[in-house]
Amino acid sequence: MIPHSKPLIDQEDMAAVSDVLASGNIAQGVKVNEFEQAVSQFVGTKFGVACSSGTSALHLALISIGVGSGDEVVMPSYVCSSPYFATLHAGAVPKLADINFLDFNISVESVREHLSEKTKAIIVPHMFGAATEIDELLALGVPIVEDCAQSLGAQYKGQQVGSFGAVSAFSFYATKMITTGEGGMILTNEPEFYNKLVEYRDYDKKSLSSTKYNYKMTDFQAALGLSQLKKLQHFIERRRQIAYAYNTSFSDCNIELPVDNPSKKSVYFRYVIKVSNRDWVQQEAKNSGLICQKPIYQSLHTYLGLLGYPNSDRATERSLSIPIYPSLTNDEIEKITQTLRRLLPQKHK
Structure with missing residues (x-):
């Protein structure tokens, strides 16, 4: 039986993970920081924040740009449920747009029809590894959250996807472009968003001034990600x-x-x-x-x-x-x- 999807893990990947396990430093640490820098450098953004999954990446991305209770977030209907639940986690209301049948990406015309004064963000997946018409969506003047769960390495007009929006979210699930088993990352060029992402990712801080989450990635996951990124x-x-x-x-x-x-x-x-x-x-x-x-x-x-x-x-x-x-x-x-x-x-x- 030929399976539909399958990860590719080689000896280098296993050695990278084994080295971290042998070191004893297996929680979030140096390797996570290295992985964040490597992915952000590859995509062409200033900051990267690793986290536990693609869904947590979307959740953090939304709240980092200020999405909250009563806000509306436009997204395609033809997509997995992750953007929908991430929006609910942020306290916001999902508004569904139709897609272009040709390439499965979100329809700019349909997005326009679903914009309102409550619209705080548009989640834009690059479906099945092919970029959407991101410049037309940026022209709408609403913050864009790029959903790059399926598209690490894809380009639009010579520029890496994930470098266009206010923030972008990636997934490193087992069968994605590269894997950390489970895991995700948010990229941004804005220091303000980056600081919020770091704050919200980890509740182990001395302040209770805002809600925080345990969305951390481990060093042995990051070691696998670094090894995979090379390939x-x-x-x-x-x-x-x-x-x-x-x-x-x-x-x-x-x-x-x-x-x-x-x-x-x-x-x-x-x-x-x-x-x-x-x-x-x-x-x-x-x-x-x-x-x-x-x-x-x-x-x-x-x-x-x-x-x-x-x-x-x-x-x-x-x-x-x-x-x-x-x-x-x-x-x-x-x-x-x-x-x-x-x-x-x-x-x-």
Whole structure:
């Protein structure tokens, strides 16, 4: 069985973690600081604050820019529940916008329709590793929280995602671009936001003047992250090689392939196709030893009984995520393409 997602952990990663464990300094310490500096330098921001998960990163990001009770935060409906719950944790109200069906990213037009005087922030995920039209969103004049959980290393017009917004949030979950097992990070260029992030992350301070959280990362997690970061460019190139192989193999199939935009350098965290008989293809692929997944299980508006999100609905009904990760072998890639070519509808000649 070929799994849908899989981390790549090598001997260097294990040695890095073992060294920290042997040192006895396993809580938040020097390695966390090194990891924060390394990621912020890679993305091109001044400050980084490591934390326990991508969701805690979004929560800290929101409260660091002043989001609180009664405020509204706009986000896409076609996204995992993490931005939604992070907004609730901040005491704010999630407002859902539709997406662009072409690339699954948030629709600027729909965002405009959901802005109000209560809007305090817009959460902007770069979906499946491809950048959104971030400059159009910045022009709206509302603080942007970039959700880069799936997009470390992606670029928009030559600039790293995560360096555009007021703050940006990253995830280092097991199957993300790089992993620390669990973990996250917030990046920013603003000293004011950075100071708040550091204050809120750890309750072990002498002041009770504001609510604080235990959102710390450990040194052995950071050691794994540092080791993984050294290999990130290799991971990205391998993902792009696999995506190119898929593009070639599926070119005569009657499906919609991921959009290749010259201004956006995707890292192909996911390779998502759109196919009319998605559920049947997914089940038959599983029967053949290949796990494909719905990239988003269910759009947020459907949980809330809301209507008026046609592109999110179409994406939920037709999208299928195919395995793409650096440890896939060429033999596995061949099996994936052969299996899916047998199942996918062909273009009429």
